[in-house]
Amino acid sequence: MEQQQLKELTKAEEQVMQILWELEHAFVKEIVAQFPEPKPAYNTVSTIVRILVSKGFISYNSYGKSHRYFAEIDKETYKKMIAKKLLHSYFENSPKSMLSFFLQEEQLDIEELDDILTMIERQKSQNP
Secondary structure (H helix, E strand, C coil), rough: CCCCHHCCCCHHHHHHHHHHHHHCCCCCCHHHHHCCCCCHHHHHHHHHHHHHHHHCCEEEEEEEEEEEEEECCCCCCCCCCHHHHHHHCCCCCHHHHHHHHHHCCCCCCCHHHHHHHHHHHHHHCCCC
């Protein structure tokens, strides 16, 4: 599926996808089991799974009347799409503005800041 065709997930859909990305393959009952308490109803998760199938995010293998689900869209692809949308919608396509926002809003420790600087230096040396 092309990234442009991907739709943003609802919070509930994203929770199911996070679990499925972690488990890789799962029946609905296994997805439900991974939710924190209070767990959603089996039928609720089953409905969300069917919606995700219709959106093309997941697919399944049939075992009689049961279905074992797996992600069609990997987490990295979805993460890139969401980051691009965030960059476009809230930061006028300016990575500098986005980074500045996160640096100001998040309480980063010295180690995290050093890691960011290391990544910047690495990127600079790769793209002189």
